[in-house]
Amino acid sequence: MQRALDVPEIVLHICAFADDSTLARLARCRSSFHECAIEVLWCDIPALSHLIQCFPADVWREEGGELKFVKLPGLRDWSRVFHYSPYVRRLGLWHLPGATLPRINPQALWTVAALKPTLAIFPNLRTLSCVYGSQVPDECTPALLSLIGAHVRDIYLRLRYLPDILPSTLSYISEKFSHLNFLTIKFTSGSVTSPLPELSLPLTTHSLTRFECHDRVVLDKESFNLLSHLPRLESLVCTLHDLLEGLLLVSGAAREAPPFQALRELYIDTVLPLGVVPSSVVALNAVQIVRLTLWEPPEARHIPFLFHGIRRLFSPSALTYLNVELKGGSQPIKLPACLRPLLDFRALESLVVCTHCGLCLDNRLCAEMAQAWPRIQYISLCSRNPSEDVLDLPTLEGLVPFAIHCPDLNSLGLQLNAQDTQYMQMSLPRRSKRPSLTSLGAVCCPISRPDQVATFLARTFPRLTNAFPTSYGSTGSGPAWKKDWQEVNRYLELFASIRADEREWVEVEREGENQCGQIPPI
Template sequence: MHKSLRIPEILLHICAFADDRTLAVLARCCSPFHECATQVLWHHLRSLAPLVRCFLSDMWRERGGELEFLRPPGPKDWPRVLHYSRHVRRLERDLFDKASLPKLHPQVLWMIAALKPGLVLLPNLRRFAWTHWSCIPTECIPALLSLFPADVRHIALGEMSYLPDILQSISSYITDKFISLDCLKLTFAFSGISAPELSLPLLTHSLTQLHRGSDISFDKESFNILSQLPNLRSLSCMLPDIRSLSSSAGDSVSVPFPALQTLHITATTHCYSAFTEIASLQGVHTVQLTFTEVVTVQQLPLLFAAIRRQFSPSTLTSLTVLVTHRADTERLILVPSHMSPLLKFRRLLVFNLRVHGELRLDDEACSEMAHAWPHIQSLTITSSHPLTDDIHGLPTLEGLVPFAVLCPHLAYLKIRFNAQDIQQTTLSFPHRLERPSLTNLYVYCCPISRPDSVAAFLARMFPRLTCVLAYDFRNTGSRGREWKKNWEEVQRYLPLFARIRADERQWVAVERESEAGRRIRSVDQ
């Protein structure tokens, strides 16, 4: 064997690119390969099943896709398990993991937690993320957490059943044991029943990320503790009804959320308005606000003004506002004046607004947005249930021109506009310094006629445009089917125009080379 293959660092780099089958072969190959291959092979587990299978074969069995013990493990049964468990640094599985893994019978976890020879089973574990609870019941989470060391930095528990007693045990483990915790995420499976506020003491100042399910809120005391954590950079939760935030006794931090950069909250308009009065989050750059109660036409401008008051125009780069609704509530009408406070955020890269109602944003409103957000990369303004009959308040194709001229970085655009009755003057080519970056245009329930002219306009205004996706033509009858068919025609034309432009560029290059050759010959003569 070559001398370089005896260097552990080189072997680790080689093993990092090998699949599990290859690593298993290398682990059985020779002593130098065994340690490195084993370290990589066991670095990340998606289940505890491989460790259970390390026990003697007469101790366990798999029945009906579930692993269970035939007898309790004794002191002599652990060495092989402990040999491999020390290599595990990540225990992660999410909802999108389609691998077929056996479930663990609750008895297995409880026995391992009770009979393990040391204080922990996974001494080097640093990251635990489990959002696929079909493998381990929620009531086994405390037993599972007892296997982890205090040095765990990331814990994500998702899709759990809401069991108050179990949650208190989880809270105790998190508070008392994981003193170095950096990120905590807790979400619950939707049950259709609103859960009460929960108390979750979070006393570690190392915490930088906290994510809670949008249907579970903190109590006021826990939220007050959160607001004083000096290192908390990311927060996702339901906002409680809180009127004041005060620093803890002996705490030198007086400004709420001093290090916060990312905020995702679900709230009522009343709670959020009160929150903006007591917390100025000038350092936050990414915001998602979901409002769960009905927002009236009178409340909407006040809501946008509160958003402007709480965040800094020089810092905020991503803003998402989602206004939910009930079927029996009044429809909102969004007019250009409502958007005025949000136009102050001139450094926005991403803007996403979804309301229940009608959008009355004309060409002038589109021009104002393009002037206000020159750095925008993704722009989405949609209605959950647009009025398909009223199309006179929509922007026209002319309204897209400012985005082509003033927003060179805009790559994703989703907006409702009227593409009917396109005028020849619309096809005039505007002056611009950069070629637009728009590649994806999503048109929802947009009226259209003359798809060839519309496609020609879009291809000239946005030369990089490759995808036009039309959707949401429900309740529009035969007219909507005709609109969708026309938009599909637009999508068919765009690649053809792109080929023509490519051919033209080649001809221009050939003509320039030919012209340069003629000039050289004339000089030589």
């Protein structure tokens, strides 16, 4: 049996749903509402200017939209600061265009950090979000962190890449915040220059469950090794110069416990392509979500190593989401044999393969993919520079296995040849469940007879309402193909309207039959 709430707890729950103007009026009362309203108002504050304004009026002033001290605050001047600051749970320092809140003079923030009478001004803070352009300059990030208690759970920093300040900032976070769960570091565009800077992490807290380092700042391999030993790390976002080198180091250091034993999500960019993965590399069998981005274009002969390496690193029974993006490169690559290692991932629900070079599939591989991935919901096999060569492309027949074996597939994107009309009148095999496909991405697909193509697609995928053309060039056959696919899309929208109207009539007729079959009351 649950404990009954007392009156202050009930009032606090009521205040949690009130707007700011109502809370401000309640805070001016001398009733039981006062303290509850104050607690809710101060729970989530958008600016440190509220903190400075808690000092006596003769201690600070606003000048040019900036708060600064006119004299050093004395010990008695902190009373209102420490009355309100324990209520703060979330501190979100965002850049808000048009906001009227004043900025804080950097010297004022350093003064608060140096003269604070206690270890932390915000002892109960749980979430800190600080972005570039907010009230706090990036150079003052260490001062800001010194105001926070050790029990903070989530830190989000978006700032300029400052190599002189960043290492000390990370060291301070690692040493002080032993209860930290989430750490996200992002950098402003233009502050990360080439060659890519390398970041070295200190020994991070063992309570960390998610670590994100964005914007192509490279982690050194020792930092990657440290992260691999965190027992609770579930999500990792980072960039490595050489992923294979990092995995070899991690595997060699895994003596007592396997690396990344709790990892479920891995979003990783690598500068060098993934080569042959030796058997000594420990597989990451618990990972369910993988996004792998290769920034340097691999040679065509290295493409098979990539997909064999993915099969070697991850468990077929665990992996559900796979996104592989290859940057650069313009050579057409024959991918049917290369993609076959991915057929072992029977639990796959989403697959994205995106390259700058041509992708070449065939009907046989489409059938194998459909049979291998019965749970698949999303497939996108695309190229930013697709070839207009129609040879070795799957035809419309290659779509039929997806309608038979993938009942949950709702989005499919690939390059196919819709010029062959011999399959358009084929009888479709009986299916146990209506296909769920609603969106088809036609990636630079050659086409003829748009009306027949639309009819075939509507029969194969009755729920399909959108066949959107993508990646069509402005020269060659591209504009004509795109126009024909737009016509296919118009047909599909028309078919969907007709089907919806037909369903309404079927329901009306069924209701009429049920009413006719009822025995009239006596």
